[in-house]
Amino acid sequence: MIEQPSFLFAETKTFFTPEPTLAKKADVVVVADAKGETLPANERELLFKIMASVKIEEDDIAIVYTHDLKHSVALLKKHFSASKIIVFSTSANALGDNLRLPLYTLTNISGLQALRAAPLEKVMTQAEHKSVLWKNLKVMFGV
Numbered sequence: 001m002i003e004q005p006s007f008l009f010a011e012t013k014t015f016f017t018p019e020p021t022l023a024k025k026a027d028v029v030v031v032a033d034a035k036g037e038t039l040p041a042n043e044r045e046l047l048f049k050i051m052a053s054v055k056i057e058e059d060d061i062a063i064v065y066t067h068d069l070k071h072s073v074a075l076l077k078k079h080f081s082a083s084k085i086i087v088f089s090t091s092a093n094a095l096g097d098n099l100r101l102p103l104y105t106l107t108n109i110s111g112l113q114a115l116r117a118a119p120l121e122k123v124m125t126q127a128e129h130k131s132v133l134w135k136n137l138k139v140m141f142g143v
Contacts, residue, residue, distance in 0.1 A: 026062035054141035
């Protein structure tokens with residue numbers, strides 16, 4: 001019997017367990033870098049304002065955190081039934097080592113629309129990131 005099934009093969013976390021409080025259905029999955037267990041309040045507030053600007057309500061968003069583990073697009077799609085993934089991360093490989101998401105480029109991955117942006121702390125403080133993010137979100141959400 002495996003005592004720690006989440007750690008196999010050289011201590012690489014191979015399973016992803018979403019937070020139990022998250023809804024099974026979500027229109028949008030947000031994958032975010034977080035220094036702690038969750039986003040700081042100011043970044044979380046910014047995220048919800050951004051999503052409200054493209055007519056997505058808080059209840060329609062599932063937030064997962066990178067925390068040094070990689071998320072599988074197929075697993076996120078299956079678990080949340082989402083059609084869009086927005087990644088706020090410094091890592092181009094936030095959705096897996098075999099998938100490099102370019103910064104601020106809409107990408108179609110197995111029928112999902114994906115967009116990687118700078119971490120929310122950068123979006124919050126740098127106008128150029130806000131501007132490029134907004135342009136891509138308008139296209140992504142048809143606003």
